Amino acid sequence: MMVERIMYVDSKTPVNCVFTVKINGVISEDHFKIALDKIQRKHPLLRAYIDHKNAKYPFFVEENDILPIPLRIVERKTDQDWLSESENEWYRIFEDPKKPLVQIVWVKGSAVSEILWVMPHSICDGTTGINLLRELCSLLDDPSAELGSYQTFSSVDDFLPADFNLKKNQRKARLYLIMAKLFFFIQSKSKKRNSGKNYALHRKLDTVISKKIVDKCKVNGISVHSLLCAAFMEAFKEFQGKKAKGKVISPVDVRNFIPEIKQDHIFAFAPTVELSLKKGQNLLENAQQIKKDLVEKIGKTEARELLWMGENMHPVVDRMISLLKSGKGGHDITLSNMGKIDIPNEYKNFKLETIYSPTVAFPWLNSNTLVVTTYNQQMDFTFMSNEDFLPKEDAKKIKDKAIELLTS
Incomplete structure (x- = not known):
C-alpha cells in the first residue's frame, strides 16, 4: 500500500520497530523455536519478502521456502542491554528474499531475560507488535497451544463499503493527485538531512x-x-x-x-x-x-x-x-x-515482569x-x-x- 511504501522508504533505509518484554524465569530454546514456527505459520507477512526490483513499485511476495524466524541470543550483562540492543536493531536491513521480515533478539540472563521483536514498520503498527509479544509469551509457556491462521488482504479494495461510488471517487482521486503533484512542484527542494x-x-x-x-x-x-x-x-x-x-x-x-x-x-x-x-x-x-x-x-x-x-x-x-x-x-x-497492554503477567513457567514501550x-x-x-x-x-x-x-x-x- 502507499502508506506501507512511506514506512518502507527504500531498500537501503531501515525503519524498524522494536517491541520488548522482560521475563523472570527460565525459557527453553526448544520452546522458542516451536513458538516462532507457529507464529510464522499463522501470519502471511512473516512468510514474505519485499521485491523492489521487478515492478515499478515495491511489493510483498509470499515465499514458500522462507527460512525460519531468526533468533539472535546475546548475554545479558546489565538492565540496560535491551535498550542498546534495540538501538542496534534500528539499522537492520531486511533484504534477503529467503529470510522473513522479522528478527528476534534474546537478551539472555540466568534468571532474567529481555525478548526483542524487531520488524520493519512497513508491515506493523503498535497493535501488531503487542499481539506478537502476546502470542510469543503464550507459546513459550505452552508450546502445544495452537494459533490458527488467516488470509491476508489482497488490496485496499477488500475494505471498500458496498455503497462506495467508484466513479465519483476516481474523479476525486485524480484531482487529489493533480493537486499533490502541483504542491510538490512548487515546494523548494531542500538538501537538509539529519546526519x-x-x-x-x-x-x-x-x-x-x-x-x-x-x-x-x-x-x-x-x-x-x-x-x-x-x-x-x-x-x-x-x-x-x-x-x-x-x-x-x-x-x-x-x-x-x-x-x-x-x-x-x-x-x-x-x-x-x-x-x-x-x-x-x-x-x-x-x-x-x-x-x-x-x-x-x-x-x-x-x-x-x-x-x-x-x-x-x-x-x-x-x-x-x-x-x-x-x-x-x-x-x-x-x-x-x-x-493499557492486555498481556498476562503470570505464566506457569515464568513471570512477565514488564513491557517496555516500542522504539523506532x-x-x-x-x-x-x-x-x-x-x-x-x-x-x-x-x-x-x-x-x-x-x-x-x-x-x-x-x-x-x-x-x-x-x-x-
Whole structure:
C-alpha cells in the first residue's frame, strides 16, 4: 500500500520497530523455536519478502521456502542491554528474499531475560507488535497451544463499503493527485538531512505516580491521552519558545474503523489526527479541549477512503518521502499512546515482569517520537529523536518537564 511504501522508504533505509518484554524465569530454546514456527505459520507477512526490483513499485511476495524466524541470543550483562540492543536493531536491513521480515533478539540472563521483536514498520503498527509479544509469551509457556491462521488482504479494495461510488471517487482521486503533484512542484527542494545520531530516552513510572496521573484525569474529566498531548506540547513551548509548534500528531488504531482487520492481524496503517494547544488556556483546559477535538476528528475519519485514495498517490510517494526527510514539519512530536497492554503477567513457567514501550528511529528530519504504554499499572515512556534535530540533552529536559506537568 502507499502508506506501507512511506514506512518502507527504500531498500537501503531501515525503519524498524522494536517491541520488548522482560521475563523472570527460565525459557527453553526448544520452546522458542516451536513458538516462532507457529507464529510464522499463522501470519502471511512473516512468510514474505519485499521485491523492489521487478515492478515499478515495491511489493510483498509470499515465499514458500522462507527460512525460519531468526533468533539472535546475546548475554545479558546489565538492565540496560535491551535498550542498546534495540538501538542496534534500528539499522537492520531486511533484504534477503529467503529470510522473513522479522528478527528476534534474546537478551539472555540466568534468571532474567529481555525478548526483542524487531520488524520493519512497513508491515506493523503498535497493535501488531503487542499481539506478537502476546502470542510469543503464550507459546513459550505452552508450546502445544495452537494459533490458527488467516488470509491476508489482497488490496485496499477488500475494505471498500458496498455503497462506495467508484466513479465519483476516481474523479476525486485524480484531482487529489493533480493537486499533490502541483504542491510538490512548487515546494523548494531542500538538501537538509539529519546526519546526527538517533537516540531513545526511556522512563518507567512506578505504580504510585502512574495512578496519580490516572486519578488526575478522572477528577478533571479528561483522558490520559489528552493530558499527555497537552503536557508535552507545554514542555516543548517552555524550552523552545516561539520555535515550538504547539501541535502533535497522534496515530489511531485502524482497527477502530475497519473491523475486518482483527486485533491479531499484522497490519501497518495507522490513521493520524493533529491536535493543538490553544492560546490563553492552562494545562487542564487544553487537555479538555484536546479530548473534545480528538473525539470529533476520530468521528470524521474515513479510514477506508483514506486507504483507497492513498493507492492513487503512488506516483508522488518518492516526493512525499523526500519532503519528510528534509522538512521540519508543523508539529512538535508524533505521540502514540498505546494505553493499557492486555498481556498476562503470570505464566506457569515464568513471570512477565514488564513491557517496555516500542522504539523506532525515523529517517525524517523531524524525527521526534513519543510512545507511551501502561502495563501492571506502570506508565512507560520512550522518547526518540535525532541529535541534529533535537539534541539529546534538550529532549531530556522536555521529557522531564512534561512528566512533571503530568504529575503536579
